[in-house]
Amino acid sequence: MDTAAPPPRVLATGIGSGLLLMAVFTMWWASDTFTGWPTPVAASVTAVCGLGAIVFVAHAVLLLLAGRRMRTATLATTASDRARKSDGALFGVVVGAEGVLIAIAVVALGATGLQRFLVPTIAVIVGLYFYPMARVFRRRIDLGIATWTTLVGAAGVVAVLADGAAWPLVWSWVGAGAAVATLAYGIHMTRAARRLLRATAGAD
DSSP, X not given: OOOOOOOBHHHHHHHHHHHHHHHHXXXXXXXGGGTTSOHHHHHHHHHHHHHHHHHHHHHHHHHHHHGGGSBOOOSOOOHHHHHHHHHHHHHHHHHHXXXXXXXXXXXXXXXXXXXXXXXXXXXXXXXXXXXXXXXXXXXXXXXXXXXXXXXXXXXXXXXXXXXXGGHHHHHHHHHHHHXXXXXXXXXXXHHHHHHXXXXXXHHO
């Protein structure tokens, strides 16, 4: 008889929440493709992203429901537990800083009439956000996502600087590029969700 313990509930909650966020952000970035691309092209990109978002949401729901059967954290505190708490604090700081920086960018660019730089600037901020996440989650993929998204945003800033009138097209390319990053991240989380679901089923 298999007596393996189910995985911790907090892990399922974290991955499930992350999948929901990736679904939302993927669709948000995909919507930018309508700014400068022909509607049929933008709609096709959005449809692909929509399928990915549906998969993410479905796995998130399954994982969150399965979390009811998973064990909660024990009262014992180890060095590893304390490290996770420290990383959790860092996560909160980084998320807060990202939100503040995006808000500042929106206000500053709007006040100076430079709204055409908005989407590329947000992409740069989001990309930089993933660098400390690599430490928080101890995952190499975060470094790749960070570098890709930052470069996509920086290329968009340079393109708008070169030709301000081309900003709608630039926004579309930046949106598509950032959507690739969130799709990749979501696929990575989906694979992790499936492993947890199998572990939970095996522990029943």
